[in-house]
Amino acid sequence: MKVLVPVKRVLDYNIKARPKADGSGVELSGLKMSMNPFDEIAMEAAIRLKEAGQVSEIIAISCGTQACQETLRTALALGADRAVLVETDEALQPLAVAKLLKVLVLREQPRLVICGKQAIDDDANQTGQMLAALLGWAQATFASRIELGTDHASVTREIDGGLETLSITLPAVITTDLRLNEPRYATLPNIMKAKKKPLETLTPADLGVDVTSRLTLLKVAEPPARQGGIKVNDVAELLDKLKNEAKVI
Amino acid sequence: MTILVVAEHDNQHLKAATRHVLAAAQAIGGEVHLLVAGQHCAAVAEAARALSGVACVLLVENDALESAGAECMADLVLSLVHDYTHLLAAASASGKNWMPRVAALLDVAQLSDIVRVDAPDTFTRPIYAGSVWATVRSEDTIKVITVRATAFEAVAETGGSARLQKVDATSDAGLSRRTHLALNDSSRPELESARVVVSGGRGLGSAERFSALLEPLADKLNAALGASRAAVDSGYVSNDYQVGQTGKIVAPDLYIAVGISGAIQHLAGMKASRVIVAINKDPDAPIFAVADYGLVGDLNQVVPELTSAL
Numbered sequence: 001m002k003v004l005v006p007v008k009r010v011l012d013y014n015i016k017a018r019p020k021a022d023g024s025g026v027e028l029s030g031l032k033m034s035m036n037p038f039d040e041i042a043m044e045a046a047i048r049l050k051e052a053g054q055v056s057e058i059i060a061i062s063c064g065t066q067a068c069q070e071t072l073r074t075a076l077a078l079g080a081d082r083a084v085l086v087e088t089d090e091a092l093q094p095l096a097v098a099k100l101l102k103v104l105v106l107r108e109q110p111r112l113v114i115c116g117k118q119a120i121d122d123d124a125n126q127t128g129q130m131l132a133a134l135l136g137w138a139q140a141t142f143a144s145r146i147e148l149g150t151d152h153a154s155v156t157r158e159i160d161g162g163l164e165t166l167s168i169t170l171p172a173v174i175t176t177d178l179r180l181n182e183p184r185y186a187t188l189p190n191i192m193k194a195k196k197k198p199l200e201t202l203t204p205a206d207l208g209v210d211v212t213s214r215l216t217l218l219k220v221a222e223p224p225a226r227q228g229g230i231k232v233n234d235v236a237e238l239l240d241k242l243k244n245e246a247k248v249i
Numbered sequence: 250m251t252i253l254v255v256a257e258h259d260n261q262h263l264k265a266a267t268r269h270v271l272a273a274a275q276a277i278g279g280e281v282h283l284l285v286a287g288q289h290c291a292a293v294a295e296a297a298r299a300l301s302g303v304a305c306v307l308l309v310e311n312d313a314l315e316s317a318g319a320e321c322m323a324d325l326v327l328s329l330v331h332d333y334t335h336l337l338a339a340a341s342a343s344g345k346n347w348m349p350r351v352a353a354l355l356d357v358a359q360l361s362d363i364v365r366v367d368a369p370d371t372f373t374r375p376i377y378a379g380s381v382w383a384t385v386r387s388e389d390t391i392k393v394i395t396v397r398a399t400a401f402e403a404v405a406e407t408g409g410s411a412r413l414q415k416v417d418a419t420s421d422a423g424l425s426r427r428t429h430l431a432l433n434d435s436s437r438p439e440l441e442s443a444r445v446v447v448s449g450g451r452g453l454g455s456a457e458r459f460s461a462l463l464e465p466l467a468d469k470l471n472a473a474l475g476a477s478r479a480a481v482d483s484g485y486v487s488n489d490y491q492v493g494q495t496g497k498i499v500a501p502d503l504y505i506a507v508g509i510s511g512a513i514q515h516l517a518g519m520k521a522s523r524v525i526v527a528i529n530k531d532p533d534a535p536i537f538a539v540a541d542y543g544l545v546g547d548l549n550q551v552v553p554e555l556t557s558a559l
């Protein structure tokens with residue numbers, strides 16, 4: 001079975017984001033960009049299913065600027081068989097990405113799409129669910145375990161009170177949570193091999209999708225700052241402060 | 250403007266998050282309706298009539314909704330939402346699961362996890378693990394929104410007298426079925442709504458020490474227990490304890506971080522707490538930058554000392 005894995009290029013998780021001086025967006029120039037960590041987990045899940053003989057082909061997809069080629073090359077080095085870039089300079093909202101992915105799903109006919117549960121830049125947590133809805137497919141979000149059958153998948157999900165296991169009908173969309181696996185690193189020989197793997201470039205217009213944003217970003221700003229605190233010397237002083245100054249106990 | 254808020258409940262009790270979402274709805278303005286959808290959940294709807302500021306409680310009872318699968322919930326909400334200007338739910342594991350399906354099927358953008366209502370069409374939400382806040386205006390005819398509960402003061406539990414309207418709606422796409430549910434039953438307060446949270450990180454070193462040191466402290470303070478991602482990944486506690494960007498968002502009166510370094514992803518989930526205490530042996534740990542009271546020391550000594558002094 002074919003699996004499709006969308007991957008997003010985001011500011012590396014180790015870098016603290018800052019607003020641009022004019023508040024028009026987040027400062028990204030000159031900063032390290034990486035594959036969204038949840039998408040690395042999604043790639044890893046797909047690769048393990050392929051290694052187990054349950055998946056025949058992995059197609060990585062990225063929607064965004066030309067620089068996303070780099071993210072796709074990483075996906076190819078990790079184990080994707082081929083890649084598709086939907087290239088645009090528009091700032092894409094999750095709904096637009098879901099529409100682009102839908103057209104690619106109809107073209108590629110995968111039985112499974114594995115997405116990260118959220119991108120760590122916009123923290124939206126929407127794309128996988130939207131894609132599933134547009135396709136009329138089942139979904140299993142926040143997955144910490146996947147068992148793939150031929151017509152169904154059994155997926156354990158991280159929910160507020162604990163864990164839930166769903167049996168979902170295939171084709172379906174699964175989104176990954178942190179505990180699903182620990183992603184591998186790309187090895188140097190695989191990075192070299194990835195350069196020869198096919199990477200197709202399309203545009204939203206090729207796919208017949210209007211990606212115009214429905215949301216207007218008015219401003220980006222620092223959140224309200226916390227007042228700095230103090231260091232206390234010992235437990236007695238801590239208790240005194242909590243009782244008499246903060247009055248929380 | 251008429252706003253539909255979707256209640257979060259377990260078929261017996263309304264979850265606290267619902268009252269915070271209602272507060273966000275009231276900040277938008279207009280008439281507020283509350284949808285209680287579930288299996289044998291009439292008691293929840295009845296109790297919800299008393300919530301302050303709710304004009305109408307819609308009750309849908311349907312066996313397929315027992316586990317509120319995303320496909321089912323989305324179809325149901327979609328069938329009811331057309332007369333409304335705004336659709337709101339908590340940015341909980343449940344709201345996050347089904348709400349984007351509704352937005353996609355309505356062909357509208359979703360605003361996730363709002364922390365402020367700037368105007369009926371303009372909202373502020375944290376992005377990049379809360380390092381920055383974005384203010385966004387929506388041009389869509391129906392605004393589809395998930396709300397960060399901790400950012401809004403809950404409406405009162407009493408004082409309202411909403412009318413109750415039963416709605417017949419069946420929806421079962423049959424695409425997914427729950428085969429197992431493992432809820433961690435705990436006698437402790439719920440993490441998201443507790444007044445005090447004691448949270449542990451990798452510094453605890455093992456599951457045994459996590460419980461041996463933090464449970465007695467939490468008992469004394471009637472606190473909920475939380476954890477960093479590292480503590481969950483290491484198996485000290487289960488996934489639903491995780492506080493942070495990709496876990497739970499909490500804002501208790503008192504948050505005690507024990508053996509947690511203070512990565513941005515963790516701070517994203519607890520920075521809005523009223524008072525933060527950090528216990529860490531590294532004086533340069535970033536957690537101290539957000540702590541009101543920092544105590545540099547070995548948690549193996551400090552925590553038992555604190556517990557016995559309480």
Ligand SMILES: Cc1cc2nc3c(=O)[nH]c(=O)nc-3n(C[C@H](O)[C@H](O)[C@H](O)COP(=O)(O)OP(=O)(O)OC[C@H]3O[C@@H](n4cnc5c(N)ncnc54)[C@H](O)[C@@H]3O)c2cc1C
Nearest residue numbers: 450451452477478479493494495496508510514515530548
């Ligand atoms: C995509 C993504 C999402 C993430 N989401 C989250 C999230 O939601 N929540 C989250 O918490 N993290 C999240 N993280 C992980 C985050 O980046 C950090 O790795 C994590 O928070 C670290 O946990 P920690 O502070 O327990 O561990 P460490 O960073 O290892 O810190 C342990 C601390 O314990 C102290 N310590 C050790 N021994 C003692 C002792 N005896 N006495 C006192 N102090 C001691 C050390 O000085 C240190 O400061 C995410 C990361 C990624 C990439």
